[in-house]
Amino acid sequence: MKMYFRNILFIAAAALVCVSCEDFLDTDNLTKKDTSNFPQTSTDADNMVTGVYATLSMAVSNPHETYFYVAELVSDERFGGGGENDKHFMAMDHLMNVGPDAYETFWTARYRGVFRANMALQTLDNCEVDASTLNRYKGEMHFLRAFFYHELAEMFGTVPLVLSTDPVNKERTDIDLIYGQMAYDLKEAISLLPTEKYNVQPSGHATKWAAEALLARIFLFYTGFYGKSELPLGDGTGEANAGSVSKSEVIGYVDDCVNNSGQSLVDDFRRLWTYSNPYTAAEYDYVKDLYDSGKTWVVDGSGNPEHVFAIKASNLADWGTIIGYSNQYCLHFGLRADNGGEDTFPFGVGWGAGPVNSTLWTEWEKAEPNDMRRKASILDVETESKAFIYGADKQMEETGFWQKKYTTIRAHDSEGTLKNSFSSLMWTNDDGFQLRQVQDLIVIRFADVLLMQSELKEDVAGINRVRERAKLPAIASYSLDALKRERRFELAFEGRRWADIRRWGDAAELLGKQAGVNIYNRGLPDIMKNFGSGYATRYSETGGGFFPLPQTEIDLSDGVLVQTPGWGTAAQEFTGW
Numbered sequence: 001m002k003m004y005f006r007n008i009l010f011i012a013a014a015a016l017v018c019v020s021c022e023d024f025l026d027t028d029n030l031t032k033k034d035t036s037n038f039p040q041t042s043t044d045a046d047n048m049v050t051g052v053y054a055t056l057s058m059a060v061s062n063p064h065e066t067y068f069y070v071a072e073l074v075s076d077e078r079f080g081g082g083g084e085n086d087k088h089f090m091a092m093d094h095l096m097n098v099g100p101d102a103y104e105t106f107w108t109a110r111y112r113g114v115f116r117a118n119m120a121l122q123t124l125d126n127c128e129v130d131a132s133t134l135n136r137y138k139g140e141m142h143f144l145r146a147f148f149y150h151e152l153a154e155m156f157g158t159v160p161l162v163l164s165t166d167p168v169n170k171e172r173t174d175i176d177l178i179y180g181q182m183a184y185d186l187k188e189a190i191s192l193l194p195t196e197k198y199n200v201q202p203s204g205h206a207t208k209w210a211a212e213a214l215l216a217r218i219f220l221f222y223t224g225f226y227g228k229s230e231l232p233l234g235d236g237t238g239e240a241n242a243g244s245v246s247k248s249e250v251i252g253y254v255d256d257c258v259n260n261s262g263q264s265l266v267d268d269f270r271r272l273w274t275y276s277n278p279y280t281a282a283e284y285d286y287v288k289d290l291y292d293s294g295k296t297w298v299v300d301g302s303g304n305p306e307h308v309f310a311i312k313a314s315n316l317a318d319w320g321t322i323i324g325y326s327n328q329y330c331l332h333f334g335l336r337a338d339n340g341g342e343d344t345f346p347f348g349v350g351w352g353a354g355p356v357n358s359t360l361w362t363e364w365e366k367a368e369p370n371d372m373r374r375k376a377s378i379l380d381v382e383t384e385s386k387a388f389i390y391g392a393d394k395q396m397e398e399t400g401f402w403q404k405k406y407t408t409i410r411a412h413d414s415e416g417t418l419k420n421s422f423s424s425l426m427w428t429n430d431d432g433f434q435l436r437q438v439q440d441l442i443v444i445r446f447a448d449v450l451l452m453q454s455e456l457k458e459d460v461a462g463i464n465r466v467r468e469r470a471k472l473p474a475i476a477s478y479s480l481d482a483l484k485r486e487r488r489f490e491l492a493f494e495g496r497r498w499a500d501i502r503r504w505g506d507a508a509e510l511l512g513k514q515a516g517v518n519i520y521n522r523g524l525p526d527i528m529k530n531f532g533s534g535y536a537t538r539y540s541e542t543g544g545g546f547f548p549l550p551q552t553e554i555d556l557s558d559g560v561l562v563q564t565p566g567w568g569t570a571a572q573e574f575t576g577w
Contacts, residue, residue, distance in 0.1 A: 035123070045127040048120050049137050052144050053204070055113035056311045057325040060441060062105040063332055064088055064353070067151040068441070070103075070547060071498035073354055076510040078493070079397040081355040083336065084522065084576065089353045090397060091574035094531040095511075095538035097567060098574055100551035103155075107550050110148045111162070117145040119165050132194070139192030143206035143214070146185035147443075150218055153178050154499055156564060157546040163238045171560050173238070179222045180234030180241040186215040187233070187245070190253065197262030203301040203312070204440070209261035210309035212253035213444045216452045219250045224503030225544065247456060254453045257308075258462075263446045264305045265469045270376045271298050272306060274439050275404060279411035279422045280346045286375070286384070300440035308444035315427040315438045327406065330437035334408035336395045342418060343387040347379055348408030349420075349433065352393070356401035357517060360492070367485055373470050377492050379404050391523020396577065398520040403493040406441075408433060447490050455483050466490050480504075502545055512536035521577055531574060541566035548572075 039048050059066050073080050073092040080090030088098045120141045124134060152159045153175070160170035161178050189211035194201070201207050219231045231250070235242040257263070270276050270287055274297055281291035290296055298304045300313075317326040334340060334350015341349070356378055364374045379402040381388040390398060411422035419425060420433035429436065447469075450462035463486050464474040470490070475482055487500055501507040512535050517528045532538055539545050548567035566572065 039123055039127050042127060042129045042133070045124055045129050045133075045137055048116075048124070049140060052113055052116040052120060052141060053312075055109050055116060055148075056144075057313075058112070059106055059109040060311060060313075060328055061325045062109075063328040065103050065106040067106065067155040068495040069329065069332070069353075070155060071495045072493065074545065075497040076501065076507075076514060077357050077360045077488075077497055078354040078403070079357060079399070079514070079519065079528065081336075081353045081395065081397045082351055084394045084396055086351070086353070086396070087574050087576050089351075090576070093397070093514075094535065094574060095542060095545065096532050096574035097548055097572050102550075103547060104550035104552055106155075107152075107553060110152050113148045114145060114162055115165060117141045117148070118163060121145075122165060135192040136194060139189045139208070139211070140206045142185040142192065143189040143211045146182040146189070146211075146218075147206075147214060149178060149182050149185075150214065153182075154221065155547050156549060157543060159549075160561070161238045169557055169560050171557075172562065175226070176232045176241060177234065177238060179218065180232035181236075181238050182218050182234075183215065183231050183245050184234035184236050186211050186218070188236075190215070195260070198305070198308070199262065199302045201302070204310060206309060207261075209257045209263060210444055212257040213308050213449045213452070215245070216250050216254045216449070216456065217444070219245065219247070220452060220455065221499050221503045223247075224505075251453075251456050254449065254456060257449055258453055261308075262305070263308060263449075265446060265450075265465065266298050266304065266306045267469070268295060269373055269470060271295060272304075272442075272445075273297070273376070273405050274409045274422065275346055277409065277411070277422050277426060279425045280409055283412060284346050300438075306446045307440070307442055308446055308449060310440040310442045310444075313438050313440050315423055315429060315436070317435045319435070326435045326437040327439050327441055328437065329406045329441060330408055330439060331434055333403065333406050335402060336393045338389055338392045339385075340408065340410075344381070344385045345418070346410050346422075347385075347402070347404070348410040350408050352395050352398075354403065354493075355397055355399045355519075356403055356493075357514060358399045358401055359513070359517060361401050364489060368472065368489060371470055371472060371489060373489055373492075377404055377489075378402070389523075390520045394522050396521050397528065399518070400520075405493045406439065408437060442494065445491070445494065448487075448494075448496065451483065451487050451490065454478065454486075455480075498545070507545060508536045508539045511539055532572060538566070 039045050063069050070092055072078055074095060080093035082089035088102060091098045124137055158172035158175050161173035161181055162168055162170060190208055193208035193211060195208060198207055198209055222231050223229060230244040230246050232241040233243045233245050266272055275284060276287045276290050277297040281287045281296050313327040332351045332353045334348055335344055336352025337349050361378055381400050409422050411419050411425055413419055413425060420431045421436035423436045423438040424431040447466050450465050454462035458478050460475055460478050466486060467474060501510055514528050514535055515530050519526050519528050543565045546564050548564050549561060554561045554563060
């Protein structure tokens with residue numbers, strides 16, 4: 001696997017992503033930087049760090065190849081959807097494949113991030129920066145490297161563990177070494193990052209609090225999925241583990257995040273999502289009360305106390321790499337044309353991926369009939385739209401339910417014209433619907449931290465804080481079933497359900513229940529069915545829900561890399577309904 005071939009342009013790319021328009025007039029030729037003269041200055045250090053963060057948006061620009069997208073569509077709570085030719089969407093839901101390189105862009109983006117983080121950690125000591133800034137930069141790089149491997153390991157299982165910039169051709173690394181390295185990186189991040197409150201630090205940057213929360217997330221997945229009691233702790237070389245991280249140690253980190261980060265829950269759950277923005281809320285009856293009280297969307301950034309870590313989106317996004325990217329998940333998960341207009345206001349048009357499994361709507365109502373989060377999270381087109389066209393643009397696997405958290409949101413201007421995105425009014429930019437999805441992708445939310453705290457400590461404190469915000473009564477005692485329900489309802493459509501049901505051992509059963517659910521294909525009633533060997537069997541065949549490596553990478557490795565079990569033959573190719 002010739003990983004270095006894809007990363008040699010790092011220095012030029014890092015320089016370009018972090019300059020302003022005025023910087024193009026500077027006389028310093030950044031494209032001629034190389035390892036003999038870069039990095040040296042504080043500006044070089046900042047450029048290098050920015051280049052690592054840029055790889056987060058590189059992945060989001062092709063969302064249908066990312067772990068977040070896979071985790072949403074393969075879980076038991078969403079179907080693939082899209083049009084009849086969007087076979088990649090439907091294939092994910094059925095744990096099947098379309099083509100040999102379905103996840104090549106994501107693989108490349110994550111390993112490019114790893115390479116850049118490795119480069120930064122190897123060279124930041126050369127820069128003329130003060131000690132506190134140097135420590136912060138190093139801490140952020142350790143966090144990001146751990147995050148990259150966290151997503152790679154949950155999606156593909158064992159992957160090559162690369163910790164230097166030297167050319168390598170590595171086989172899949174033992175899973176304990178991969179998780180040991182993540183634990184090492186996150187403990188380094190925790191020790192190096194400042195203890196400042198979350199809102200003192202730049203929006204979108206990793207913090208000590210984010211590192212503590214990610215360590216808890218990784219601990220819970222590793223110990224649950226692999227049946228272990230502790231998380232291995234690497235020695236920093238990737239070659240051996242030097243100990244372990246105990247549950248009590250992780251609890252200490254989570255308690256620190258909860259008690260000392262300054263982060264908190266937003267007062268109203270609906271204010272987390274862009275449909276409550278002031279330009280839309282004025283006319284959207286469901287959140288008109290928020291508008292009338294002057295409490296609308298808490299804009300993404302350091303002003304939002306619930307964002308522990310997020311991938312930034314830009315209101316100035318273009319189709320290139322210099323300014324940044326919009327949140328393309330919102331576009332993909334929007335309603336398929338010919339919906340998305342006045343009849344479905346404020347929910348706009350998109351590609352129609354990820355229809356919500358109707359069983360979530362009915363089971364949620366049965367379990368928590370007074371839970372305001374159900375309607376805050378799910379659009380029921382039968383009750384919330386003036387008219388809805390089933391089968392619009394040959395929509396597949398449709399249920400009449402759509403998620404509200406990441407989708408296109410529209411608004412009217414002062415003359416009553418329906419705009420493609422509220423952001424064109426909020427930031428007075430152009431109204432192109434494909435690039436004006438400005439919502440940050442929330443990777444870790446404080447509510448998730450509270451629920452992890454309850455799960456680790458087996459108490460109700462975190463659960464009840466989350467329930468109180470949802471205007472639900474407190475529960476008297478902890479149980480795993482209560483914790484599972486709370487995570488399901490609070491964090492629906494935020495990319496965590498897939499990991500949760502896998503680590504709890506529930507995935508095969510829950511996936512199997514999708515077969516037989518009523519759906520519409522091209523506007524005609526149908527039922528969801530098994531493809532290939534079926535939902536539950538596919539889960540087993542793939543070693544517990546791991547996805548295929550890009551065949552290009554296997555070929556480049558000259559046989560060093562081997563394909564994920566359960567993939568690589570015609571039997572796993574999704575050919576459509």
